[in-house]
Amino acid sequence: xKTSKIILLLSVSLLGLSLCILASLAFGARFISFNxxxxxxxxxxxxxxxxxxxxxxxxxxxxxxxAGAALGVSGALMQAITRNPIxxxxxxxxxxxxxxFVVGGIAFFRISTPGExxxxxxxGAAITAVFVYGIGSMGQGGATPIKLALAGxxxxxxxxxxxxxxxxxxxxxxxxxxxxxxxSISGATWEGIVTVLPFLIVGVVLGLxxxxxLDALAMGDDIATxxxxxxxxxxxxxxxxxxxxCGATTxxxxxxxxxxxxxxxxxxxxxxxxxxxxxxxxxxxxAILLILSDVLGRLIGSPSELExxxxxxxxxxxxxxxxxxxxxxxxx
Amino acid sequence: xxxxxxxxxNHIHAGYxxxxxxxxxxxxxxxxxxxxxxxxxxxxxxxxxxTLARLIQPSVGEILLDGKKISxxxxxxxxxxxxxxxxxPVVPEGITVADLVGRGRFPYQSFLKGLGKKxxxxxxxxxxxxxxxxxxxxxxxxxxxxxxxxxxxxxxxxQQTDILLLDEPTTYLDITYQVEILDLLTDLNRKRGTTIxxxxxxxxxxxxxADYIFALHKGKxxxxxxxxxxxxxxxxxxxxxxxxxxxxxxxxxxxxxxPKGRHHVNYQTSxxxxx
Numbered sequence: 001x002k003t004s005k006i007i008l009l010l011s012v013s014l015l016g017l018s019l020c021i022l023a024s025l026a027f028g029a030r031f032i033s034f035n036x037x038x039x040x041x042x043x044x045x046x047x048x049x050x051x052x053x054x055x056x057x058x059x060x061x062x063x064x065x066x067a068g069a070a071l072g073v074s075g076a077l078m079q080a081i082t083r084n085p086i087x088x089x090x091x092x093x094x095x096x097x098x099x100x101f102v103v104g105g106i107a108f109f110r111i112s113t114p115g116e117x118x119x120x121x122x123x124g125a126a127i128t129a130v131f132v133y134g135i136g137s138m139g140q141g142g143a144t145p146i147k148l149a150l151a152g153x154x155x156x157x158x159x160x161x162x163x164x165x166x167x168x169x170x171x172x173x174x175x176x177x178x179x180x181x182x183x184s185i186s187g188a189t190w191e192g193i194v195t196v197l198p199f200l201i202v203g204v205v206l207g208l209x210x211x212x213x214l215d216a217l218a219m220g221d222d223i224a225t226x227x228x229x230x231x232x233x234x235x236x237x238x239x240x241x242x243x244x245x246c247g248a249t250t251x252x253x254x255x256x257x258x259x260x261x262x263x264x265x266x267x268x269x270x271x272x273x274x275x276x277x278x279x280x281x282x283x284x285x286x287a288i289l290l291i292l293s294d295v296l297g298r299l300i301g302s303p304s305e306l307e308x309x310x311x312x313x314x315x316x317x318x319x320x321x322x323x324x325x326x327x328x329x330x331x332x
Numbered sequence: 333x334x335x336x337x338x339x340x341x342n343h344i345h346a347g348y349x350x351x352x353x354x355x356x357x358x359x360x361x362x363x364x365x366x367x368x369x370x371x372x373x374x375x376x377x378x379x380x381x382x383t384l385a386r387l388i389q390p391s392v393g394e395i396l397l398d399g400k401k402i403s404x405x406x407x408x409x410x411x412x413x414x415x416x417x418x419x420x421p422v423v424p425e426g427i428t429v430a431d432l433v434g435r436g437r438f439p440y441q442s443f444l445k446g447l448g449k450k451x452x453x454x455x456x457x458x459x460x461x462x463x464x465x466x467x468x469x470x471x472x473x474x475x476x477x478x479x480x481x482x483x484x485x486x487x488x489x490x491q492q493t494d495i496l497l498l499d500e501p502t503t504y505l506d507i508t509y510q511v512e513i514l515d516l517l518t519d520l521n522r523k524r525g526t527t528i529x530x531x532x533x534x535x536x537x538x539x540x541x542a543d544y545i546f547a548l549h550k551g552k553x554x555x556x557x558x559x560x561x562x563x564x565x566x567x568x569x570x571x572x573x574x575x576x577x578x579x580x581x582x583x584x585x586x587x588x589x590x591p592k593g594r595h596h597v598n599y600q601t602s603x604x605x606x607x
Contacts, residue, residue, distance in 0.1 A: 083422065215424075216438045222418035225387050227438040227491065228411030273424035274431060276446070278413065 009271060013284045017065075020291040024061040025054050028298045063188030063196075064308070065295050067249045070200050070257060074245035075260025076267070076279050077207050080176025080214040081238045082148045087211035088260035089125075089246035091149060093156035095257070098250040099181070100159045107166050109174045111197075112121040117251040118199060125247030128155060129239055183256035183309020185294055190254050199248035204283070206241035210234050211275040218273060256309045258288050258316030266319075289315070292302020337398045337413050337494050338363055339384060339527070346383045353379040354390070355551035361495070364525045366518065368538040371548035372572050377531045378419070378499055380548065384529065385416040385497045396485055411439035415493035419500055425470045428485050430468040433458055436490030451490075458489035461523075462516060478509030485516065496520075498530040502537070502601030510534070514541045535572075539563050539586045547571050563587035 025037045032040075032050050040054045075088040082092070089095045101124025105111040111120060132155050136148035167174050213234040216224040221231050246260065263285040264278060271277040293311035300306050339361040346351040350460055361384075369377045382388045384395055386402050395402045402410055415436075423432070436458070437451040447455075447551045459465045462482040467475065472483055481501060488496055501517070502510040518541060520526050532538045538545060539559040547555040547562065549571050555562045564587075568576050574591055581588040 047376065086427075212438060212441050216435055218422065218424040219432075219435065220420075220422040222382075222385075222387055222416070223421045225407075226385060226411065226414075226416030226418065226488075227436070228406075228408035229438065268426065272431070273427045294379055 005273075006277065007238050008282075009281065013281065013288070013324075017284055017288050017291075020288050020295070021061055021065070023295050024064065024291050025057050027295050028053070028057065029303050036126060043104065046205030059190055059193060060185050060188045060294065061291065063193050064185045064291040066193065066196065066200055067185055067253050067256070068287035069201065069283035070245040070249045070286070071256060071259040071290070072263040072267075072282035072284075073204060073207055073279055074242045074249075076264035076275065076282040077210075077214070077238050077242040078244075078260070079205060079264055080218060080275060081242070083218060083220075084146075084149055085265060087152075088257075089242070089250075090156070090255060090257045091181070091261070092152035093128050093132050093159060094125045094152075094246055095241060095250055095255040096156045096159040096163070097131075098122070098125040098247050099255055100124055100163050101127075102180070102251060103163050103166050103173065103177055104142075106176050107170055114189070114195045114252055118196060118248050119251075121251030122199070122247040124242045125250070126240075128159065129243045131155060133239065168332040177254075182307045183312070184307040185253050185290065186305060186307070188252065196248045196252055199244050201240045203244035203248070205245055207245070208236055210238045210241065211279060214238055215273075215275050252307060256290070256312055258312045262316045262319055263289055270294040339414070339495055339529075340396040341380075341384060341390075342394045342396055342426075344383060344390040346379055346388050346390040346393075347477060348388075350543065352391070354383060355572055356393075357548075357551075357553045358558070359546060359553060361527060361529055362544050363527055364521070365543040366494045366521050366528045366541060367530075367544045367546065368542035369529070369531045369546045370535060370538050370571070375571075377548050378550040380546075381497055381499050381529065381531050382418075385414065385418075386410070387416070387418070408439045411491065411493070413493050413495060414548065415488045415491045415496045417496070417498045417501060419503070421484060423480070426473050428468070429464060429470055429475075429486075430455060430459070431470055432472055432483055433486045433490050436487040439491060447520045454490045454492055458486040461489055461520060462486040478505055478512065481505060481509065481513055482516070485513070489520070493526070495527045495529070498528070500531050500533060503533065510537065517541075535563070535568070536581065536588050539588065540581055540584045559586050563589065 007276060007314050022037060026032050026034055030053050032054060034177050036050060037054055040051050044050050046055055072088070078087045078092060079085055088158070098121035101120040102117055105116065105120040111117060132148065132151045135151040135155070139147070167177060213224070213229045216227045216229045217231060217234060249256070264282045267278050267281040267285055271281055289307060289312065293315060294308040297306035297308050297311045341357055341359045343356055343358050344354055345352055345356055346511055357380060369380060371377045379388060383390050386395065389403065397405065397410070397413065433455045434447055434451065436449055437454060440451060441447070462485055464479065464482050464486060467479065467483070472480060475483065485501065502513050505513065514537060517528055521528050521590070542559055545556065545559055545562055546553060547567060554568055554570065563578060565576055565578050568574055568589055576589045576591045579588050579590060
């Protein structure tokens with residue numbers, strides 16, 4: 001990709017993200033004009049109702065950027081590792097594994113703080129990832145994309161039924177996880193953001209470090225080995241990064257589908273297959289998509305709210321169908 | 333001129349899972365030459381190449397590069413000496429020719445640094461050698477089979493290795509492109525002294541383009557030498573279980589096999605044999 005095109009793409013997407021951030025601070029049960037939002041942000045007062053409302057919308061907006069970016073990068077990494085264009089944390093069962101551990105934690109260990117959620121979700125995501133990868137690697141040819149996707153789908157189905165089995169008989173747990181289960185960023189707190197941030201930073205750094213090797217892996221394991229890539233190590237590091245990103249996000253927001261699937265796919269169509277660009281662009285694109293979904297949810301569900309996870313599914317499904325129809329979806 | 337490194341297999345046994353496919357092979361790849369491994373389907377020729385390329389770990393024995401075990405050489409360092417073009421590599425969707433060839437520079441890249449001046453020079457040179465400079469900005473998906481194979485070989489060339497292993501580089505190509513690819517590999521061998529080892533299906537093209545041939549049968553090396561030395565009716569019978577006449581290739585003078593089936597064998601063989 002040419003440098004001029006990259007600069008143009010980056011400027012356009014960052015401008016888009018800024019507009020989404022403004023919208024996220026302005027729209028809701030109470031509308032505040034963009035001019036006033038900017039004025040309030042500059043002067044940082046908290047006396048009038050509008051000033052308080054804007055400041056209350058900041059944490060969910062910040063968390064929306066982080067969660068969206070994390071899910072976008074996580075999806076890009078998992079698609080690269082499995083060489084499967086439709087792989088994402090939910091298809092590989094990693095989200096469901098995180099959910100099961102959080103729900104189990106709430107039911108049996110009475111966990112309630114963000115730190116505990118992240119711990120349980122990350123362990124659940126990691127165990128599921130290792131399990132799915134292990135099952136998918138059995139037999140001839142190692143972990144092929146198809147075997148991984150099948151193992152992920154089967155595992156995901158089994159774990160979802162376990163989640164239901166834990167929740168259904170327990171009214172208190174059902175109430176605690178009702179909103180969490182559909183995926184929402186409205187409950188974000190500064191405490192949660194600070195707890196989740198280190199996990200996301202580690203995840204992004206590991207992901208960026210493995211991009212050249214993952215690009216080599218895209219041409220097949222044999223070519224990658226011939227180029228000097230330790231394929232097992234790269235898959236492990238990339239998977240660890242993907243699991244951290246989606247596990248930590250899922251812990252606070254609940255399982256948000258489609259972002260990890262749709263965003264990297266769209267970015268590959270726009271900027272080609274090089275992960276060096278796909279990963280940062282997926283971060284920005286994921287943030288835009290999630291914040292936009294959150295804002296739309298507030299407008300559509302007004303005076304109440306529609307959870308962001310429901311909106312991403314509604315935006316994501318038709319877009320994915322269009323993408324699938326327009327381009328040949330095939331092995332990466 | 334780079335110093336050439338010698339590649340050797342020391343009594344190796346190898347296979348997939350528990351099935352032994354290579355059953356005790358010792359070979360030394362001749363330096364700066366084109367070697368071809370021939371044999372019937374499932375005789376282990378691809379497995380041997382993959383073992384040489386460290387894609388498969390031998391269960392017994394070692395692959396040695398300049399006397400060093402390749403399993404003990406750091407992968408990136410090894411990848412600067414030993415290159416590989418496997419069968420059916422995957423073309424990433426939407427990738428351009430220049431980008432794909434650039435990925436051959438992985439062994440020279442350090443973390444997060446993009447391609448540098450040296451890398452671009454290597455890519456340009458590889459494109460030029462394979463005659464695809466004008467395709468540099470095209471999408472690989474749009475190219476014909478023959479062009480695509482040239483792009484893959486260019487990627488392996490950008491890796492700038494002394495030794496290049498190719499697994500059936502001409503399979504699925506029209507005869508025109510088969511000859512073209514083998515000519516380009518010969519150019520590479522003559523200009524740069526690159527040691528080339530490949531698996532080929534076509535015995536006559538193997539006999540014409542190879543300096544040295546390894547003939548495999550049921551996981552064992554049964555004959556090796558120059559085509560003129562080893563391509564005989566007896567060897568073809570043993571390796572492929574095929575009756576044939578061996579004549580002189582009217583173009584190159586190398587041995588040329590003419591298979592005998594059950595039909596159409598009534599023509600006077602003496603009138604065919606001209607050399």
